[in-house]
Amino acid sequence: MNNIKSTFSIKDLENLTGIKAHTIRIWEKRYNLLKPERTDTNIRYYSLANLQKLLNISYLNSNGYKISKIASIDSNDIPQLVKEVAQSDVTNNHAIDTFKLSMINFDQQLFYDTYDSLIKEKSFSEIFYQDLIPLLSEIGMLWQTDTITPAHEHFLTSLIRQKILVSTELIQSKNQTLTNEVYVLYLPDNEVHELGLMMINYELISKGYHCVFLGQSVPIEGLKDLLNFYDNITFISYFTVKPEKDAVLDYIEEFKENLLIKNSIKFWILGRRLNEIDLNSLPKQIVPFKTIEDLVKKL
Template sequence: MNNVKSTFSIKDLENLTGIKAHTIRIWEKRYNLLQPERTDTNIRYYSLSNLQKLLNISYLNSNGYKISKIASLENNDIPKLVKEVAQNDRTHNHALDAFKLSMLNFDQKLFYDTYEGLMKEKSFSDMFYEDFIPLLSEIGLLWQTDTITPAHEHFLTSLIRQKILVNTEVIQSKNQVVSDKVFVLYLPDNEVHELGLMLINYEIISRGHQSIFLGQSVPLNSLKDLLNYYDDITFVSYFTVKPEKDQIDSYIKDFTTKILVKKSIKFWVLGRMLEEIDLNLLPQQITPFDSVKNLVKKL
C-alpha cells in the first residue's frame, strides 16, 4: 500500500508553505502558476508537483524575486534558479523545504542529501538549532492541523534521531571526560519526546562532562539509585506532555523530597508543561529553562 500523501487541499498548501490561501488563488488566476484539479464535487486539490513548485516559488519570492518574474520562467527553470540562489543563501529556507518534501515523500535520500549539504557549511550543533528545531516546530503544527499524519512525523524524527546518535558516538570516541560534573538525563513516566534531551546529551559530552543518559519514561525510584554512586549530580529532564497539568506540582514535590536530599544535587528542567506552574515557587535547587540553547549556555 502506498502511504505517500500525493494530493493536498489549499489549506494544506498554506500550512506547508506559509503562503495564504487567498494569495495562492490570486497567483493562480493572475499568473497561472499552479494548475489544481477538482473532485467530483468541484473541490480544488493539488498534486505533489504543485506543492513542490509552490515551495520553490515561495523561496524565490522571499529572496527578492517578483512573482511576475517567476511566472515568466519555464517550469524546468524554476528549480534550477532555486539551486543557484540556495548556493549563496544563508537563511536555509530551502533546506527546510527540502526536509519537508523528504517527509511528505518518505524520501530518505532527499533527507540525507540535504543533511550532507548543510554539514559542509556548519557544525551539527548549529544545524540542530538553526534547522532541526524550527523544522520540528513546524512539523508539530502541521500534525495538529491534519496536514500530515503521525507516520510522517515519526519518519522524520527517526531520521533526526539517527543523526544525533551518530554524532554523539563520534564525539564520545574522541572526547575524554575532563570534568567532575555528572549529569543524569531522563524523561518522566510516559514521556517519550526525547530529541531535545538527546541533543543536550550531545552538548554535555562535547564539553567533557560525564553524561548518564537514561532516556524515556524513568520512574523517580530509579533515579534514587544514582544517589548511591555520586554526591554531586545535576538531573536534567524535559516535560513536553508529562507530567500532566494536574500532576506536575505533586511531581515536583516528590522529586524534591526523594531526590534533592543534598544541596549538591540539582535539577534542570525545560519543556512546555512548565507553563502550568508558578516558576517563582520552585525550590532553589531546581532551575527552569525556556530553551535547549539557554540550558546549554549553563554547561
C-alpha cells in the same frame, strides 16, 4: 509511490508553505502557476508536484523574485534557479522546505542529501538550532492542523534522532571526561519525546561532562539508585507532554522529597509543561530553562 498522503487541499498548501490560500488562488488565476485537479464535487486538490513547485516559488519570492518574473520562467528551470539562489542564501528557508518535502514524500534520500549539503558548511550544533529546531516547530503545527499524519512526524523525527546519535557517538570517541560532576538525563513516566534531551546529552559530552543517559519513561523510584554511585548529580529532564498539566507541581515535589536530599544534587528542567506552573516558586536546587541553548550557556 505508495505514500500515505500524496494529494493536498489548498489549506494544506497554505499550512506547508505559509502562502495564504487567497494568494495561491490569485497566482493560479493570474499567472497559471499551479494546475490543481478537481474532485467530482468541484473541490480543488493538489499533487505533490504542485506542492514542490509552490515551495520553490515561495522561496524565490522571499528572496526578491517578483511573482511575475517567476511566472515567466519555465517550470523545469525553477528547481535549478532555487539551487543557485540557495548557495548564496544566508537564511535557512530552503533547507527547511526541502526537509519538509522529504517528510511529505517519505523520501529518506532527500533528507540525507539536504543534511549532507548543510554539514559541509555548518557544525552539527548549528544545523540543529538553525534548521532542525525551526523545522520541528513547524512540524508540530502541521500535525495539529491535520496537514500531515503521525507517520510523517515519526518518519522525520526518527531521521533526526539518527543524526543526533551518530554525532554523539563521534564526539564520544574523541572527547575525554574532564569533570567529576555527573549529569543524569531522563524523561518522566510515559514521556517519549526525547530529541531535546538527546541534544542536551550531545552538548554536555562535547564539553567533556560525564553523562548518564537513561532516556524515555523513567519513574522517580528508578532514579534513586544513582545516589549510591555519585555524590554530585545534576538531573536533567524534559517535560513535553508529561507530567499532566495539573500534576507538574506534584511531580516536582515528589522528586524533591526523594532525590534532592543534599545540596550537591540539582534538578534542571525544560519543556512546555513548565508553562503550567509558577517558576519563581521553585526551590533553589531546581532550575528551569526556556531553551536548550539557555541550558548550554549555564555550563
